Amino acid sequence: xxxxxxxxxxxxxxxxxxxxxxxxxxxxxxxxxxxxxxxxxxxxxxxxxxxxxxxxxxxxxxxxxxxxxxxxxxxxxxxxxxxxxxxxxxxxxxxxxxxxxxxxxxxxxxxxxxxxxxxxxxxxxxxxxxxxxxxxxxxxxxxxxxxxxxxxxxxxxxxxxxxxxxxxxxxxxxxxxxxxxxxxxxxxxxxxxxxxxxxxxxxxxxxxxxxxxxxxxxxxxxxxxxxxxxxxxxxxxxxxxxxxxxxxxxxxxxxxxxxxxxxxxxxxxxxxxxxxxxxxxxxxxxxxxxxxxxxxxxxxxxxxxxxxx
Numbered sequence: 001x002x003x004x005x006x007x008x009x010x011x012x013x014x015x016x017x018x019x020x021x022x023x024x025x026x027x028x029x030x031x032x033x034x035x036x037x038x039x040x041x042x043x044x045x046x047x048x049x050x051x052x053x054x055x056x057x058x059x060x061x062x063x064x065x066x067x068x069x070x071x072x073x074x075x076x077x078x079x080x081x082x083x084x085x086x087x088x089x090x091x092x093x094x095x096x097x098x099x100x101x102x103x104x105x106x107x108x109x110x111x112x113x114x115x116x117x118x119x120x121x122x123x124x125x126x127x128x129x130x131x132x133x134x135x136x137x138x139x140x141x142x143x144x145x146x147x148x149x150x151x152x153x154x155x156x157x158x159x160x161x162x163x164x165x166x167x168x169x170x171x172x173x174x175x176x177x178x179x180x181x182x183x184x185x186x187x188x189x190x191x192x193x194x195x196x197x198x199x200x201x202x203x204x205x206x207x208x209x210x211x212x213x214x215x216x217x218x219x220x221x222x223x224x225x226x227x228x229x230x231x232x233x234x235x236x237x238x239x240x241x242x243x244x245x246x247x248x249x250x251x252x253x254x255x256x257x258x259x260x261x262x263x264x265x266x267x268x269x270x271x272x273x274x275x276x277x278x279x280x281x282x283x284x285x286x287x288x289x290x291x292x293x294x295x296x297x298x299x300x301x302x303x304x305x306x307x308x309x
Contacts, residue, residue, distance in 0.1 A: 004099035005285035006062035010050040024103045026077030031104045037122035038097040039068040040301040045293040064096020070121035088112040090121035098285050110260035115268045123274035123300040128263040131158035134251040138210045142167035145204050150214030152178030154300035157275045160185040165271050197222045213237050275299035
């Protein structure tokens with residue numbers, strides 16, 4: 001039987017297990033995909049704790065981890081056009097991607113360009129697409145200054161690169177250990193920690209025109225004080241309620257194939273690098289998740305699956 005990495009109840013790492021599962025069957029508008037790579041994101045472990053249950057419907061347990069994959073179409077569901085068995089694709093799975101097989105809805109699935117590896121493609125549907133959507137939402141003019149909190153992770157790295165492509169000056173907030181990485185992406189590094197706003201003002205004395213937050217909490221609140229126009233405050237690290245109290249908004253996700261095509265094109269053209277810095281096999285998914293959950297990941301972590309049955 002195919003294997004998948006799941007959480008059996010809401011809680012901590014003790015709820016996780018690698019288990020045998022039935023091979024999924026695609027329904028209307030779905031593809032069955034033999035997974036070759038699955039991206040690891042903070043939202044994965046947050047969902048294990050119960051995050052996003054409100055308003056999102058009850059999750060059936062055990063639940064498979066993972067929200068972005070790349071692989072090969074193994075079966076096409078009813079009423080699907082534009083895809084065939086053997087196609088190489090990437091996208092957002094219906095219910096978990098740390099698995100040998102998963103289902104993808106065609107609405108958020110794109111064909112993988114030949115020049116894009118499975119590993120890099122699996123880093124795009126959440127991290128790069130979230131970065132892209134937020135930059136579009138902010139709509140800052142060329143030459144504006146964008147502050148990015150949590151800039152050293154997978155989403156942050158994509159934001160810094162897309163900001164550069166759009167002609168923005170990026171200021172990246174990250175730990176001292178990630179200083180060289182942030183600066184290698186063309187951003188000004190600001191150390192994370194208390195009194196963030198003072199250090200940001202010193203790094204950008206002309207002011208900050210937009211904030212893209214990936215952390216939430218006190219970091220979001222302090223970063224908000226740098227803005228005179230709070231409509232230019234967006235977050236992917238806090239709830240809508242928290243950011244709206246500060247005058248900002250959650251990142252508005254397009255969640256469509258057009259955005260996936262756009263970010264893949266940026267990678268193929270050499271304008272965007274997914275910066276996959278760590279890969280793990282499926283039987284070491286726990287290690288991959290701890291790397292991200294404990295905040296040690298620099299760039300993107302991906303689970304690579306070989307020999308899918």
